[in-house]
Amino acid sequence: MQKVNRDVLLEKAAAMLDAGEVQAVLGWGAGEFAYDVTPRVFETSDELRADFVWNDFCGANLSKYLVSKTKKLEGKLLVFLKPCDTYSFNQLLTEHRFEREKVYAVAVPCEGMADVQKLKALAGDGISSIESTDSGFSVTTIYDDAPVEVKGADVLLEKCANCKSRKHVAYDELLGDEGEVLDSNRFDEVERIEAMTSEERFAFWQGELSRCIRCNACRDVCPACTCEKCVFDNPNSGAENKAPTTSFEEQMFHVIRAFHVAGRCTDCGECSRVCPQNIPLHLLNRKFIKDINTFYGEYQAGAEEGSRAPLVDYTLEDLEAEDVFKKEAE
Amino acid sequence: MRKCSLSKLTDLFQKINESASLYLPATDNAGGAVYTKWADGVEYLDVLNTVRSPKDFFFPQSENLMEFKLKGKNIEILDIREESEDFVIFGVRACDVKSFEVLDRVFLSEPVDSYYQNRRAHAVIISMACMRPADTCFCTAFGIDAAEPAGDVSAWKTECDLYLKANTEKGAQLLAKLSNLTEECDDSEVSPLQEKIRNIMKKLPLEGISLENFGKGKTKEYFDSPLWTELSEACLGCGTCTFVCPTCQCYDIKDFDTGSGVIRYRCWDSCMYSDFTKMAHGNSRNTQVERFRQRFMHKLVYYPENNDGLFSCVGCGRCLSKCPISMNIVKVMKALGGEKK
Numbered sequence: 001m002q003k004v005n006r007d008v009l010l011e012k013a014a015a016m017l018d019a020g021e022v023q024a025v026l027g028w029g030a031g032e033f034a035y036d037v038t039p040r041v042f043e044t045s046d047e048l049r050a051d052f053v054w055n056d057f058c059g060a061n062l063s064k065y066l067v068s069k070t071k072k073l074e075g076k077l078l079v080f081l082k083p084c085d086t087y088s089f090n091q092l093l094t095e096h097r098f099e100r101e102k103v104y105a106v107a108v109p110c111e112g113m114a115d116v117q118k119l120k121a122l123a124g125d126g127i128s129s130i131e132s133t134d135s136g137f138s139v140t141t142i143y144d145d146a147p148v149e150v151k152g153a154d155v156l157l158e159k160c161a162n163c164k165s166r167k168h169v170a171y172d173e174l175l176g177d178e179g180e181v182l183d184s185n186r187f188d189e190v191e192r193i194e195a196m197t198s199e200e201r202f203a204f205w206q207g208e209l210s211r212c213i214r215c216n217a218c219r220d221v222c223p224a225c226t227c228e229k230c231v232f233d234n235p236n237s238g239a240e241n242k243a244p245t246t247s248f249e250e251q252m253f254h255v256i257r258a259f260h261v262a263g264r265c266t267d268c269g270e271c272s273r274v275c276p277q278n279i280p281l282h283l284l285n286r287k288f289i290k291d292i293n294t295f296y297g298e299y300q301a302g303a304e305e306g307s308r309a310p311l312v313d314y315t316l317e318d319l320e321a322e323d324v325f326k327k328e329a330e
Numbered sequence: 331m332r333k334c335s336l337s338k339l340t341d342l343f344q345k346i347n348e349s350a351s352l353y354l355p356a357t358d359n360a361g362g363a364v365y366t367k368w369a370d371g372v373e374y375l376d377v378l379n380t381v382r383s384p385k386d387f388f389f390p391q392s393e394n395l396m397e398f399k400l401k402g403k404n405i406e407i408l409d410i411r412e413e414s415e416d417f418v419i420f421g422v423r424a425c426d427v428k429s430f431e432v433l434d435r436v437f438l439s440e441p442v443d444s445y446y447q448n449r450r451a452h453a454v455i456i457s458m459a460c461m462r463p464a465d466t467c468f469c470t471a472f473g474i475d476a477a478e479p480a481g482d483v484s485a486w487k488t489e490c491d492l493y494l495k496a497n498t499e500k501g502a503q504l505l506a507k508l509s510n511l512t513e514e515c516d517d518s519e520v521s522p523l524q525e526k527i528r529n530i531m532k533k534l535p536l537e538g539i540s541l542e543n544f545g546k547g548k549t550k551e552y553f554d555s556p557l558w559t560e561l562s563e564a565c566l567g568c569g570t571c572t573f574v575c576p577t578c579q580c581y582d583i584k585d586f587d588t589g590s591g592v593i594r595y596r597c598w599d600s601c602m603y604s605d606f607t608k609m610a611h612g613n614s615r616n617t618q619v620e621r622f623r624q625r626f627m628h629k630l631v632y633y634p635e636n637n638d639g640l641f642s643c644v645g646c647g648r649c650l651s652k653c654p655i656s657m658n659i660v661k662v663m664k665a666l667g668g669e670k671k
Contacts, residue, residue, distance in 0.1 A: 038564050121361070125465065126530075207359070208360075213382065215572075220567055235608075242598070277362070277381060
């Protein structure tokens with residue numbers, strides 16, 4: 001499915017490593033199967049040649065790793081960024097979370113990444129090999145002699161099915177062709193929930209959030225969650241909680257987190273990708289994004305480095321509280 | 331051995347449910363399965379793995395242990411345990427049944443954990459052989475036979491029938507109650523099924539993963555390995571692997587101030603969390619590398635060291651499919667054990 005192939009990325013990174021232009025490369029490393037790709041820091045071109053992957057399962061957004069990884073290096077770190085990842089990259093720069101000059105950002109065009117859960121639902125479990133084809137995947141399982149053909153469009157990660165942009169908003173170098181900001185349908189589901197009665201909406205979220213196991217994966221993967229110590233982990237905060245003792249508590253965690261990242265969330269979709277319980281957490285964030293667009297005018301976090309988010313920027317034209325309610329009533 | 335037509339499955343569930351609450355895997359309405367209390371209309375979902383493991387039945391994510399009430403100058407300590415009902419868990423996979431043995435050795439050794447013991451005593455486990463193991467399965471490495479799951483009753487499913495075999499006194503008592511709905515049979519249908527399953531297991535991609543480099547006496551060999559830094563590099567420090575794991579057993583005990591007293595509760599802890607084993611003097615594991623190492627050393631070295639060589643992993647594959655960054659015990663075993671990925 002991907003138009004730019006692995007070798008293009010590999011040669012770029014290996015050449016820069018060998019020339020000493022960068023000290024390390026942040027990319028994706030091979031796993032046991034085609035789909036279990038792990039983010040990895042490569043320090044030599046031999047390591048890259050052995051284990052670097054760029055395939056349809058590189059959904060992980062590497063931007064947040066820059067916060068910790070750049071601190072450990074004297075020299076530069078080369079990072080590969082998909083279009084959506086560049087928005088997180090910019091937002092982290094806006095928040096001064098890492099030093100720009102320590103990073104060499106290589107932008108990679110992306111045709112959308114696959115969700116292995118969706119793939120298994122269609123092709124069956126017991127996968128022994130996955131071949132990428134022009135239109136999707138040819139999947140062989142231990143149960144069937146003939147490979148199962150699966151369309152790529154049917155197994156996209158949620159964030160890719162509703163891709164907001166194929167344009168890279170930040171990079172030092174672009175491999176391949178630049179894309180466009182897309183007219184996505186990402187707010188359709190939000191509108192569906194908005195159309196519910198408050199009772200229905202409460203029941204919907206209670207149903208979704210009741211599956212939460214408080215593993216904190218959504219928070220830990222989130223590029224907008226870079227607090228040195230999260231209030232929910234701090235025994236001195238009074239808000240520390242390790243387990244959802246009540247359903248109210250687990251709702252509080254997610255609602256507070258959504259508020260905390262409001263205006264800063266770029267809608268990278270990582271929270272929903274990593275949730276072991278398939279809770280559509282991105283919908284909470286998208287509601288905030290949609291509201292900000294409605295009340296303050298179109299704003300995309302991360303589109304521009306250094307931009308001031310409407311929620312932290314006062315202007316004389318800002319809506320008054322009463323106007324907000326009026327607009328909401330419309 | 332007894333058998334029952336699958337068309338009578340609902341009647342069977344109904345009958346079990348008459349004498350004890352029945353729990354079985356059912357849809358979680360989000361693409362996964364969750365152990366659900368059976369009632370009319372709840373359909374058994376024959377999935378390989380539930381997202382959460384059945385350890386929740388005996389060792390729930392959080393539970394209240396006791397309550398302290400202030401009365402004048404006296405503190406009253408209340409035992410607030412309520413559970414006393416018998417229950418049956420249907421459809422437990424061989425790997426998950428084995429996990430109960432791992433947990434038993436922790437909670438039922440002296441001093442016995444009476445909360446866990448109470449729930450264990452009230453449960454009857456009906457296991458289910460795996461007809462379609464997944465690419466993430468590696469239970470055979472731990473000597474588990476997916477074709478012959480343990481438990482109080484073992485079950486096998488063919489196209490049209492369910493076969494049941496009692497392994498314990500409790501299991502025999504349960505099957506006796508179901509005698510009107512089942513008929514005596516031999517294992518002529520089950521044996522070929524078992525052979526089929528065992529052949530499937532041999533074809534799985536993780537078949538042949540070796541444990542010979544792990545177990546007792548390996549602490550010094552691996553503790554200072556430089557590989558831990560590399561393996562843990564991308565770890566987010568979330569608790570997913572530990573919370574979906576059927577054998578992870580660490581917990582934290584805390585006091586909740588109710589305003590008029592204190593409720594002491596315990597909840598799952600995760601060695602991946604920054605405050606894991608935090609004590610008055612501070613924390614003995616301050617980096618993610620150390621916490622990451624703890625998880626795998628515990629499963630592959632420390633636990634076997636203290637438990638006659640038994641590993642505290644059962645190869646269910648939940649961490650393989652749920653880790654946000656796809657790092658897992660198989661990758662760790664292959665890297666440390668010197669096997670090429």
